[in-house]
Amino acid sequence: MSESGIKILWVDDEIEHLKAHILFLKEKGYDLDTATNGYDALEMVEKSFYDLIFLDENMPGITGLETLGKLKELRSELPVIMITKSEEEDIMDQAIGNQIADYLIKPVNPRQILLSIKKHLNKRDLVTKTTTSGYQSQFGQIALQINDSFTHNDWSEVYKKLIYWELELEQGDGTMDEVLSMQKNEATQTFTKFIKRNYLSWLNEPDEAPLMSHNLVKEKVLPHLNKQQKVFFIVIDNFRYDQWEVLKKVISDDYLVEDDSPYYSILPTATQYARNSIFAGLLPSQIKEYYPQYWVDDDSEEGKNKYESELLGTLLERFRMKNSYAYRKITDSDAGKNLLDDLHKLLKNDLNAIVFNFVDMLSHARTEVKMIKELARDEAAYRSLTQSWYMHSPLRELLHRLKEEDVKIVLTTDHGTTRVQNPVKVIGDRAVNTNLRYKQGKNLSYKSKEVYEILNPSEGHLPRYNVSTAYIFACNNDFFAYPNNYNHYVGYYRDTFQHGGISLEEIIIPCATLSGKK
Structure with missing residues (x-):
């Protein structure tokens, strides 16, 4: 893979001894300039753009550490890799304090230099490639784990694994985001069915x-x-x-x-x-x-x-x-x-x-x-x-x-919160609560297959306010919407974070x- 487009400045008073390294990097496609002292390096950085600098610490005139400080004044974001013969701790401390990108001890070999470049200039691409490959290899296993989750511990592990990959893929370029989102949706839907089957029994049989x-x-x-x-x-x-x-x-x-x-x-x-x-x-x-x-x-x-x-x-x-x-x-x-x-x-x-x-x-x-x-x-x-x-x-x-x-x-x-997308119509009187993910009241009208309903509040250990009190819960990424002024209501609340219902994010939470x- 060509690395053309990346421009590097190498500053060393013995640059003639590094011809083999420089040739190696040019063969890899890097554009390389050289300087033999700090003054020339600063002038070159003022006139040209560089992606990375290799900087010798021990140079006559202005030292590497002094050059480093001035380079950071010119371009604070510019990664500088310091190369030195010295292993003295105070020099390392000063260099790290000036926010160097890396620290190499002479003699360095070409492979060390190449690794350092990739580490600092190609990190995002390498992370994307590695995490994408890792998630792809785990995708099938996670899918099986979703289908084979029969206990609350199983579901905790599934959710933690999905979060792990969400945070890992976040460092990449987004190529697998849609795939992960689809798998999370599948997990949430299966988890909702699991909660519907087990929730009431948990309250009445605490051993399980x-x-x-x-x-x-x-x-x-x-x-x-x-x-x-x-x-x-x-x-x-x-x-x-x-x-x-x-x-x-x-x-x-x-x-x-x-x-x-x-x-x-x-x-x-x-x-x-x-x-x-x-x-x-x-x-x-x-x-x-x-x-x-x-x-x-x-x-x-x-x-x-x-x-x-x-x-x-x-x-x-x-x-x-x-x-x-x-x-x-x-x-x-x-x-x-x-x-x-x-x-x-x-x-x-x-x-x-x-x-x-x-x-x-x-x-x-x-x-x-x-x-x-x-x-x-x-x-x-x-x-x-x-x-x-x-x-x-x-x-x-x-x-x-x-x-x-x-x-x-x-x-x-x-509790947690989930980003809602899909409106579910519900009708109730003025006494019904305003939460978008659960409703409590009497004479609620809805499609039972779209919600989780607890018609007898005592089974769910929930307060009963009158004889016909019922509770319904939105599932997955649904939210409740009233038919009147429906389009405005849906447009206002879609894609907002809500809580009160059933989803992995709302129910499985940290302690x-x-x-x-x-």
Whole structure:
């Protein structure tokens, strides 16, 4: 394969000794210029465009390190590979501090040089080729795994594998994106059938069930408290497993990820139900029955998660836990600053529960604000925005400070979200809730084959508001739309991120236990 079009500058005061290397690269199709000192190199970079520079460190006049600094002033993005006879650590540190692309020790052979070029100039092409080939070889195996998934653990593994390839292929040129998307859709449709067959039995036969919302604190938090271990229980609202995989790479710099097996959200995969269930350690109908003062109905104007702190208190009381605890909800930068300011106080508690609402706010803003929709146009961009938020968030600062403390971090979410495409018509009265992925009410009209229906709410451990209350859930990438003003409604909500229904993204969600490396 010809490499024509790539222009390289090689700077070395003994350039005549490198004729064999230069000839080798020219035979490979590279366009090569040479310079014997830093001053000439800087002048050449000012006048011509180069894709890459090989720079000798030990030159008379202006040194390689000095030349490197000036080159970065001229073109900060230009990759520079430093070549030197010296293995002194301080020289390496200075070179790396000036953001060199690579560091080679003399004598170098032509193959080393070629490998370094490919590593820095052909990386995208090589990654695309390798990942495309890897996914193609795995495609058939994943298809078989989708068809042979009969347990919740099987489906967790399928979903994790699909996310792995989605993140890998994201680094390439997009040639396999459509194929992966089709396979994800097939997986989601098969997963939906799996949930329809098993969901109600999980609630009534817990021995066969996956870890679900109402048992999360019992299984992931209380065991640490029983061992006299302080715990920070952090819930990122509306947080998907693929977003966790991206943040994990950053968090792992400071923390050991002891376990990040996903768990399953209850239905509806909506904050009012799933998150209240987490903090109460109960299913929604049980919360309404045992603690009616802490349950807020769908049609109420009151905040649906107003009593999470109180619900957490009832959970600890039921398990006869005498631990001190505090609850915080972070919805803006001021609340984040107050949290960090109060950290010394929070460290005195056995348990701190902290909810971060940014990702959920981002999801809603993407629906309502055109600019945000452009910034988060697809899953990859949505992940990128989430990562950008985290890098500058009070959550990152909190984790940075806690890595020095003897605490366990349990980081999780209440549900995920999915990008909807296909409208499904439903008719209901004014009392029906407004969520696009689930409906609760009486006299609902719909095509039963298009939804998952729970006609007897007690079977799904869901609150019954009147004799004819029913729940229906959108599946796959569907969303509910009313017949009146249908076209406008569909146009507004299609391609937005929604939650409340049944999909891999909404139901199979992250829960990670972390401990500081120090």
